Amino acid sequence: MPLTIYNTLSNKREEFIPIEKGKVKMYVCGVTVYDDIHMGHARSIVSFDVVARYLRYKGYDVTYVTNFTDVDDKIIIKATQENIEPLELSRRYIEKYFEEIENLGVIRANIYPKASESVEDIIKMVREIIDNDYGYVTDGGSVYFSVEKAKSFGCLTNKKIGDMISFGRVDVDSQKRNPLDFAIWKAAKPGEISWDSPWGKGRPGWHIECSAMIRHYLGDQIDIHGGGNDLIFPHHENEILQTEAVTGKQLARYWMHNGMLQVKEEGTSKEEKMSKSLGNFFRVRDVAKKYDKYTIRMFFLSTHYMSPLIYNEDGFREAAASLKRLWNNYRELQAYFRYANGNNDATDLVSSLELEFEKAMDSDFNTPDALKVVFNAIRVTNRMISEKTLSKEGTKNIIKMFNKFNDVLGVLPPTRNGSDTIGALVEILIDVRSELRTRKMYDLADDIRDKLVSAGIRLEDSADGVKWKEI
Numbered sequence: 001m002p003l004t005i006y007n008t009l010s011n012k013r014e015e016f017i018p019i020e021k022g023k024v025k026m027y028v029c030g031v032t033v034y035d036d037i038h039m040g041h042a043r044s045i046v047s048f049d050v051v052a053r054y055l056r057y058k059g060y061d062v063t064y065v066t067n068f069t070d071v072d073d074k075i076i077i078k079a080t081q082e083n084i085e086p087l088e089l090s091r092r093y094i095e096k097y098f099e100e101i102e103n104l105g106v107i108r109a110n111i112y113p114k115a116s117e118s119v120e121d122i123i124k125m126v127r128e129i130i131d132n133d134y135g136y137v138t139d140g141g142s143v144y145f146s147v148e149k150a151k152s153f154g155c156l157t158n159k160k161i162g163d164m165i166s167f168g169r170v171d172v173d174s175q176k177r178n179p180l181d182f183a184i185w186k187a188a189k190p191g192e193i194s195w196d197s198p199w200g201k202g203r204p205g206w207h208i209e210c211s212a213m214i215r216h217y218l219g220d221q222i223d224i225h226g227g228g229n230d231l232i233f234p235h236h237e238n239e240i241l242q243t244e245a246v247t248g249k250q251l252a253r254y255w256m257h258n259g260m261l262q263v264k265e266e267g268t269s270k271e272e273k274m275s276k277s278l279g280n281f282f283r284v285r286d287v288a289k290k291y292d293k294y295t296i297r298m299f300f301l302s303t304h305y306m307s308p309l310i311y312n313e314d315g316f317r318e319a320a321a322s323l324k325r326l327w328n329n330y331r332e333l334q335a336y337f338r339y340a341n342g343n344n345d346a347t348d349l350v351s352s353l354e355l356e357f358e359k360a361m362d363s364d365f366n367t368p369d370a371l372k373v374v375f376n377a378i379r380v381t382n383r384m385i386s387e388k389t390l391s392k393e394g395t396k397n398i399i400k401m402f403n404k405f406n407d408v409l410g411v412l413p414p415t416r417n418g419s420d421t422i423g424a425l426v427e428i429l430i431d432v433r434s435e436l437r438t439r440k441m442y443d444l445a446d447d448i449r450d451k452l453v454s455a456g457i458r459l460e461d462s463a464d465g466v467k468w469k470e471i
Contacts, residue, residue: 003058003362005224006306008156008232008255013364018223019253024060025218026052027252029210029227029235030112032069033093034078038281039311040261040274042104044228046297047258047305047365049106051226053408054361064109065217067210068094071115071203076192086193087116096285103288105297105410113213115204119195121212122204125246126185126197134245138175141187141200147180150241156255157233182238184208207238214251215243225252229259229306230273259308274311282311294411295320301367301409322375323411328469329378330402330412335427336385337395339465344384346394350401353377357405367409374405426457430466433459 003016018024028048031041052064069075070090079086094114101108115122126143129135134149147153154160173183183205188194194201204212214222220243227236236255243251260273263280274281287296298319303309353373360369381398384390390398406412429448436445449459453471460467 001359001362004364005254005256006364007253008229008257009252011158014254016223016254018060019221022059022061024055024062024224025222026055026062026064026224026226027210027214027218027222028064028066028109028225029231030066030068031097032072032074033090033097034072034075035093036096036283036285037100038274038283039287040228040281042284042296043261043300043305043309044226044258045101045106046104046300048226048256049104049410050301050305050367050408051224051256051365052109053107053410054365057361057404057408063111063218065111065113065213066109067213068097068112068114069206069209070094071193072206090114090116100284100288103284103293103296105293107410111217113217115209118209118212118216119204121216122208123185123195123197125208125212125215125242128246129184129242132245134241135184136177137199138187140175141202142173142175142183143185143199144173144176144181145184145238145241145245146177147182147241148178150245152240152244153180153237155240156237159233180234182207182234184242207235208242210235211239211242211246211251214239215247220247220249222252224254224256226256226258229257232257256305258305262308262310264310264312271308271310291316291320294323294413297409298323298371298411301371301411304364304366304368306364324470326375326378326411327413329382332385332467332469333381333395333399333402335465335467336390337392337399340390340392340395342384342387342389342391342394344389344394345391346384346397349380350397353380354401354404361408370405370409371411374402374409377402377405426452426468430459430468434466 004013005016006012007014026048028044031037037045048064048066052062055062068090070087075086075090079089082089098108126135129145130137130143135143135145137143184207185197185199185202186205187199188201188203192203194203214225225236225239240251243249262271263274264271272280291299295316296319299316300309302315302319302322353376356376357370357373360366360373363369377398381390384394402412429452433445433448436442436448452459452468456470458469458471460469
């Protein structure tokens with residue numbers, strides 16, 4: 001079964017065929033670094049982390065780029081309030097960003113370009129847009145893109161120019177020839193951070209930075225362009241116009257957009273997207289104090305990336321409970337390896353489960369269905385453990401399978417050679433307790449058992465040895 005992706009550009013599922021065989025060029029719009037990232041950002045970050053992980057699972061050589069907007073009106077305003085330079089403020093939040101994606105279990109992208117470090121490429125692209133008669137310079141030294149010159153305007157939203165003003169955010173500027181024209185170079189205001197350009201001192205417009213970065217790091221055309229569905233208009237529409245005005249080529253083959261994380265208004269049934277402008281956001285660092293990265297990922301991945309998702313504590317509690325069940329069963333499988341003596345090497349089972357997992361993920365990265373496969377695999381494995389039919393090789397094959405699934409989903413504890421750090425320590429304590437019981441030092445053995453219970457781990461004595469579970 002081929003990998004299919006819902007393509008916003010065509011409004012349908014399409015088979016994924018990369019531009020260059022075996023390679024994927026993927027760009028995802030990043031964050032504006034003027035504050036801590038919140039859980040709305042986290043949803044997009046985790047969603048595309050899984051996309052990149054699965055593409056690598058499929059054997060693709062993936063170059064994944066996501067940017068930092070480190071020059072922006074909001075950054076300038078906040079830096080002025082704090083009496084520091086805008087780029088100093090940006091650097092602070094970029095450092096925090098990398099700390100906080102650790103709280104999401106995210107594998108870093110290959111490249112993180114910054115707007116401030118891409119000015120030369122941006123100026124070059126603005127000049128080419130003007131030379132190709134798609135842009136114009138105002139008396140004040142700003143440069144605007146003329147949307148009426150572009151044939152593909154509205155291709156993502158499927159709307160005509162006349163309908164677009166009421167559809168999304170449109171900046172008001174008396175120097176614009178058309179209300180939908182957008183700034184690709186902004187003339188500097190007094191005291192504002194700026195760079196020299198052929199049109200005077202200024203700074204990049206918001207949309208142009210992504211087009212310039214994509215071109216610099218990935219070339220004229222890419223396979224996948226991603227971001228939140230709130231970016232479809234105007235940001236992604238305008239990216240298409242800018243790039244195609246310069247290259248004459250389609251910017252991206254596949255446009256992927258994640259659904260918004262929503263928050264219910266207290267006392268009402270109304271739901272709004274989580275955003276800083278609405279003040280209804282939850283910072284990742286605050287949520288990470290209550291829930292670990294595995295629980296956060298489980299919460300996000302239990303819903304398809306395109307669907308809206310409501311932020312709620314019940315959802316996190318359900319994710320935590322599911323995760324605990326998964327971890328306990330997974331660790332029981334690891335413990336079983338020590339005394340496995342059956343004759344089933346689980347080759348057919350592993351092959352069947354891997355096909356089911358890939359079928360789910362090939363269907364537009366359907367993580368809820370992929371998780372169902374993981375839990376079904378746990379149920380089947382438990383039955384084989386209870387029936388004592390698994391051989392050591394079979395146990396090893398199943399553990400290897402779960403680790404492959406986890407390379408994509410990132411919800412299992414870190415493992416090394418079939419055992420995790422905490423698990424290894426618990427196994428040592430189990431061995432110590434067994435030795436104490438052999439020497440009839442029951443008080444000390446019981447003390448180990450009780451202290452493990454206090455730490456959230458319960459030991460269970462069975463005919464097959466001692467098993468342990470988190471409680």
